[in-house]
Amino acid sequence: DTAVSQTPKYLVTQMGNDKSIKCEQNLGHDTMYWYKQDSKKFLKIMFSYNNKELIINETVPNRFSPKSPDKAHLNLHINSLELGDSAVYFCASSQRQGAMVAFFGQGTRLTVV
Amino acid sequence: AQSVTQLDSQVPVFEEAPVELRCNYSSSVSVYLFWYVQYPNQGLQLLLKYLSGSTLVKGINGFEAEFNKSQTSFHLRKPSVHISDTAEYFCAVRTYNQGGKLIFGQGTELSVKP
Incomplete structure (x- = not known):
């Protein structure tokens, strides 16, 4: 059983499209995150939710909108995709907001053409 | 604010040799x-963590x-490294009161050669 699973694993789309990436964790954790890894492999947090409540929103364009229907899911919707959005997006979860260990998903490689 | 610097972007080593990957951080807390x-x-897998106690x-x-x-x-x-490393x-790094967010270094690519 995969602890943190993301779908799809690969996503190729054209500029201007809208796409979603889904994330689910079966660990019973309260807190979930989205991280972006750019072409130079640099990882940066985008969002964090704790019990469906947004707690971290880094300086991310408004085109990115996270949605947490329940605490086991944190989806990422991206409007009007741009070339610069091409990256690997990682979902992660931790037991609670102050927990020390985060578990990561396998990543979604988004390519905008 | 916190920052992390990994001093080597690439480290090539031969199998069974020792390796050190360097990391420096900056933080006021x-x-x-x-x-x-x-x-x-x-995805990313946790190797180890330091929270407190033994260094x-x-x-x-x-x-x-x-x-x-x-x-x-x-x-x-x-x-002693293996090819599989x-x-x-x-x-x-992370602090206690920032919602659990991790601040990452730039990464070090370890390449183990036979």
Whole structure:
């Protein structure tokens, strides 16, 4: 059983499209995150939710909108995709907001053409 | 604000040689320190963490790291590497009160050659 699973694993789309990436964790954790890894492999947090409540929103364009229907899911919707959005997006979860260990998903490689 | 610097972007070594991957951090408050490993086309896996206590921490796959507060460093070491250790290694920090977010270094690509 995969602890943190993301779908799809690969996503190729054209500029201007809208796409979603889904994330689910079966660990019973309260807190979930989205991280972006750019072409130079640099990882940066985008969002964090704790019990469906947004707690971290880094300086991310408004085109990115996270949605947490329940605490086991944190989806990422991206409007009007741009070339610069091409990256690997990682979902992660931790037991609670102050927990020390985060578990990561396998990543979604988004390519905008 | 916190920052993490991994001093080497690439480290090539031969199999069974020792290796050290260097990590320095900057923070005005106490931090917790982590090393994550990313194998090709996979997610991040926690190698080890320093929260408090003994400054020498041991992790999975024979890796260990030493927290040095005076030098603000958290270098990762392994006495003898295997081909299977070839991966990208990330050092990360977090503070207690920032919602759990991790701040990552730029990564070090460890390449183990036969």
